[in-house]
Amino acid sequence: MINNIFLKDIILNNLTYPILPLRDIVIFPNMIAPLFVGRLKSINALETVMEENKEIVLLTQKKSSTEDPNSNDLFEMGTLGTILQMLKLPDGTVKVLVEGKFRCKIEEIISTDNYLSAKLNVLKPDISINDENNDIINNLKKSFERFSKLNSKINSDILSTISNIDDSDVLSDTIVNHLVFSIDEKQSFLEMTDAVKRVKTLSSKIEKEIEILSSESKIRSNVKKQMEKTQREYYLNEQLKAIQKELGTSEDGKNEFDEFEEKINKAKLSKEAKDKALSELKKLRNMSPMSAEATVVRSYIDWLVSIPWKRANKVKSDIINARKILDDDHYGLEKVKDRIIEFLAVQKRTNEVKGPILCLVGPPGVGKTSLGKSIAQVTGRQYIRMALGGVRDEAEIRGHRRTYIGSLPGKIIHGMKKSSSVNPLFLLDEIDKLGNDYRGDPSSALLEVLDPEQNKTFQDHYLEVDYDLSKVFFITTSNTLNMPQALLDRMEVIRLSGYTEDEKLEIAKRHLLQKQMDNCKLKKSEFSINEEALKMIIQSYTREAGVRNLERQLAKLTRKVVTLIEKNEAKSVSVTKNNLPDLLGVPIYQRLE
Structure with missing residues (x-):
């Protein structure tokens, strides 16, 4: 047994005791803890001390995963403890109750076949x-x-x-x-x-x-x-x-169902749509207001009453003014302009607003999309653009059925709601870029939309009622005629060929140059360019059917001029054929005479 003989720091020197390696626990002096022992060497150490003075060194392992620890696997500071109780369990393990007594510093660990022992110094309590x-x-x-x-x-x-x-x-x-x-x-x-x-x-x-x-x-x-x-x-x-x-009232004195009924009566729905809306409203009255299905029904009724059914914008039919606007906005394109004027003339004579379906086909940059905006302006219709490039899902056109979570109408109905009228101008851009996959073929869904004889009874999967698109003016744009024949057959194709050099020169002088000067806030007194320089840009710096690259080169030119003026290297710049390469660099293309 340890005697209470206190030296300055140490009670007893170089005493030898068996070691009980511990996993995931540190025993302190004056601490009593139960331990379950299963390793053979540990059990041997316990049996040895039980036959002697019941004192054993309690050392914690550095890693609990070590099965057979040696001197390198144990900490050098431990606790000298006493075994209070020991009980052998039926599965071969041993349960012991130990009490820590003193801190001890390990000087040497002795390994034998039976168990580990340690020479130690017992430290004096402070x-x-x-x-x-x-x-x-x-x-x-x-x-x-x-x-x-x-x-x-x-x-x-x-x-x-x-x-x-x-x-x-x-x-x-x-x-x-x-x-x-x-x-x-x-x-x-x-x-x-x-x-x-x-x-x-x-x-x-x-x-x-x-x-x-x-x-x-x-x-x-x-x-x-x-x-x-x-x-x-x-x-x-x-x-x-x-x-x-x-x-039976809401906050403003009306219940939700009365408000919906009032909206349905004001919306001027078709007979089929009104019957459907009232049927859904009757169903909504019998539902729990917090149920998921009630939310779906509310959303459906909201869509029915928010899209236009009868409201139409007044369509302009002033042929002379329309031709003037088209000429101001676009140079050339006579065939397209003539077709628009013909349409307005027939509309003025017949007093009908049945819209044609035009397909503008031409290379990039010839003004197909901007022409659509001008047509909307001259006819007084609301302009709605729908980009079809990369669309692969039929539901983008016709919508999702209400059985799907989060379902909504397709882009056609979305556009009609946005326009708030039954006779907008719908520009279906890049119709030749439509794709198709396992989700359906959107080009086939457009067959009904673009057929004047069928689109008066267009059915969106979400609405489930007929919707009249016959008053909509559809214009489609395409770079090629590479599209299904059935779709092509429903449209009046107008080809826009590439611009000649003279036409590009006029477009640059009338539109592009002034646009780029406005973008850079350039004054006419600060910048000028003669016709020869413009021709040189067209011939030596661009090679295209349209005018997009021409516009980019003019933008580059105006930026160079602004830079020179801001750096105080020039107060004004006059661009000629001689100094053009200094601003735009070496000509890209060489014209063969």
Whole structure:
């Protein structure tokens, strides 16, 4: 047995005791803990000490996964303990109850076939007490008390135990034993032989934990208050709805169903659509207002009453003014302009607004899309552009059926809602870029849309009622005629050939040059370019059917001029054939005479 013979730092030197390697636990002095032992060497060590003085060295392994530890696998500081009870279990394992006594420093580990032993020095407990130590101990007790109030996992009985401990050595070991630290952190406290230092370090550690727990507690409190507020508002809203349901009124004195019925009557729906809307409204009356199906029905009725059914914009039929606007906006394109004027003339004579379906076919940059905007302007129709490039899903045109979650009408109905009239101008851009895959063929869905004899009864999958598209002016654009023959057959094809050099020159002078000067805020007094220089740009810097690259080169030219003026290298720039390469670089193309 260990005698209470105290030297300066050490009780006994070079004593030899069997070792019990521990996994995932650090035993401190004055700590009692149950252990389950299953390894053969550990059981042999226990049986040996039970026959002698019941004292054994409790050493923690550095890695718990090590099955047969050696001197390199164990920490050098451990606890000399006493076995209080030992019980052999039926499965061959042993349950022991151990009590830590003193810290011990391992000097040498002796390995045998039966078990591990250690030569050690038993360290003297620090029992010196003064006023400063008393203050440190009291601070630690107060910190732990505050920590235990924030941490619900700390047993309240431990506080009464700790309040009766005045020994700094015992106090620090007891508190560390009840805190959730990592094995390395607990081992570091075990290796601190200076009790005062251990108490100070532990106090600092607990204060940090208190800060973290306080922040978490504050966050939980705020979340709880927010949840209580949300629940209260929900409860009051539900009460309000229940009262309104009993009274049959909403906040403004009308119930939801009366509002829907009023909208249906004002929307001037077709007979089929009105019957469908009233049928859905009747169904909605019998549903729970919070059910998912009720939301679907509400959305459906909203769509029915929000799209135009009878409202039409007044279409302009002033042929002379229309021709003037087209000439101002676009140079050339006589065939297209003539066809638009013919359409307006027939419309003026017949007083009918049945829209034609034109297909503008031509290379990129010849003005197909911008021409659509001009046609909308001269006819007084709302302009709706629908880009078809890359569209592969039929539902993009016809919509999804209401059986799908989040279903909506297709782009045609979306465009009609946006226009708020039954006679907009619909520009279907890049119709030759339509794709198709397993989700359907959108070009086939367009067959009904672009047939004047069929589109008066167009059916969107979402609406499930006929919708009249016969008053819509459809214009499609395409770079090629590479599209299904059935789709091509429904359209009047107007070819836009590439511009000649003379036409490009006129377009540059009338439109492109002034546009780029406006973009760069260039004044006429600061910049000028003669006709020869413009021709040189067309011939030597661009080679295209349209005018997009010409516009880019003019934009580059104006930027160069602005840069020269801003750098005070010139007050004004006059571009000629001679100085053009200085601004645009070496000509890209060479004209063969």
